[in-house]
Amino acid sequence: MSGLEVRIYLLDPRWLSLHLHDGRGCFLAMKFSHAHILSCVLSEFNREKRKVRPGQCLRILDTGCGLGGLIADGLSVLGDHFIDCDIEIYGFEVQEHGAGREQYLDDLKQALYLRFPNIDWTDRIRVASSSDDWPFESGFFDLTISNQVLEHVHDLEGFFVQQRRVLKGGGIAIHHFPTAESLVDPHSGVPFAHWSKSDCGRGQILRLFSSCGIGKYGSYSDRRGYSVEEFVEEFVDYLRRFTAFRSLKAVESLSRGAGFATFARYNRELVKRWCDDSDEVWPYSGKGDEAWFARVLSRFASVTLVCEK
Ligand SMILES: C[S@@+](CC[C@H](N)C(=O)[O-])C[C@H]1O[C@@H](n2cnc3c(N)ncnc32)[C@H](O)[C@@H]1O
Incomplete structure (x- = not known):
């Protein structure tokens, strides 16, 4: 099996969703x-x-x-x-x-x-x-x-x-x-990001926690090369439009x-x-x-x- 990847999302309400991938996006184990x-x-x-x-x-x-x-x-x-x-x-x-x-x-x-x-x-x-x-x-x-x-x-x-x-x-x-x-927004993995009603408020919370390495910014940076600002922009938009x-x-x-x-x-x-x-x-x-x-x-x-x- 190539590219086995194990991820556990701490501070994420689905943190115990242990994802076992075969490297091509196929789930090997059932999600919790x-x-x-x-x-x-x-x-x-x-x-x-x-x-x-x-x-x-x-x-x-x-x-x-x-x-x-x-x-x-x-x-x-x-x-x-x-x-x-x-x-x-x-x-x-x-x-x-x-x-x-x-x-x-x-x-x-x-x-x-x-x-x-x-x-x-x-x-x-x-x-x-x-x-x-x-x-x-x-x-x-x-x-x-x-x-x-x-x-x-x-x-x-x-x-x-x-x-x-x-x-x-x-x-x-x-x-x-x-x-x-929920204390943590499960999408960005950032605490309180979904509590703010404004783009500005969401942006500040996402920026603060992501800069401290809390949430999913790290994995977006590793896998997609995102900067903090790109991560913030994506999730400000996502939280407003899709949640x-x-x-x-x-x-x-x-x-x-x-x-x-x-x-x-x-x-x-x-x-x-x-x-x-x-x-x-x-x-x-x-x-x-x-x-x-x-x-x-x-x-x-x-x-x-x-x-x-
Ligand atoms: C986070 S995804 C979850 C997808 C899937 N259930 C899973 O567990 O992987 C949220 C899903 O809700 C769907 N959704 C959003 N609004 C909806 C609505 N009004 N009726 C039905 N599905 C909706 C979205 O299209 C999206 O696929």
């Missing part, structure tokens, strides 16, 4: 966040009221699917677990972000075709404008999932309305995302406003997973956790929210 989300999925479908029946087709949507890593991991893991039923995972992306670039979509589908050549990814991966309805019929999905997406959604009210529309009655959504309470951080309470309130019973769940299990240093997928035994635990965790890491229709 994927293992966690898939464990949440198993836990929810282990509940008595939601038990999967033999022969059932479980339809899942990965909203904001990025480059499809969670879709691929989900197909492998859930296919092994629910052997008596069909697992169909779809992906949705919005044009305003990366998927607006043709190459991005080609790369996404290509990566999925390599691992699952018999699936029609042209149908499974769909793109729309973030102001349009999601390109799926109503009541199509049993489950929607998302990883590191809610903090990018400007119209979260509309997002939850669409989520409710595409879910079947009794369907659920599982979201894993950083909130405004919309909200408090956990605000996200819960928008979800409830759209008609979902909403619970912060499996957050203790995530911390236990870190302590065990495990990227295995298993159904969590906990039935959920106190809201206060998620609030404390949200300062340091992404939290997990379950929305029940």
Whole structure:
């Protein structure tokens, strides 16, 4: 194996996402966040009221699917677990972000075709404008999932309305995302950079911490030859255009406003997973956790929210 690269992002809410690359961008190990989300999925479908029946087709949507890593991991893991039923995972992306670039979509589908050549990814991966309805019929999905997406959604009210529309009655959504309470902006790795409302404020914070070697500036400098100013400029722009951080309470309130019973769940299990240093997928035994635990965790890491229709 050539060019093995191991990176651990300290001061990043995804710091325990240990990325093992083969030097060509292929993940060799499952991301912690994927293992966690898939464990949440198993836990929810282990509940008595939601038990999967033999022969059932479980339809899942990965909203904001990025480059499809969670879709691929989900197909492998859930296919092994629910052997008596069909697992169909779809992906949705919005044009305003990366998927607006043709190459991005080609790369996404290509990566999925390599691992699952018999699936029609042209149908499974769909793109729309973030102001349009999601390109799926109503009541199509049993489950929607998302990883590191809610903090990018400007119209979260509309997002939850669409989520409710595409879910079947009794369907659920599982979201894993950083909130405004987070001490560190997970994108730049810089503390407080996402707290400022102005470009000037963001720039000053990014410049200060990056000059002290805190955050992701070092890796941008090594890998892309960025100067501090180039790094600051890129993330000032990124944070303004592509992020919309909200408090956990605000996200819960928008979800409830759209008609979902909403619970912060499996957050203790995530911390236990870190302590065990495990990227295995298993159904969590906990039935959920106190809201206060998620609030404390949200300062340091992404939290997990379950929305029940
Ligand atoms: C940080 S990336 C995460 C990608 C992927 N889920 C992952 O874990 O690698 C955030 C994603 O959210 C998507 N996104 C932003 N706004 C969205 C919206 N309104 N609806 C759905 N996805 C959105 C972006 O296109 C982007 O792919």
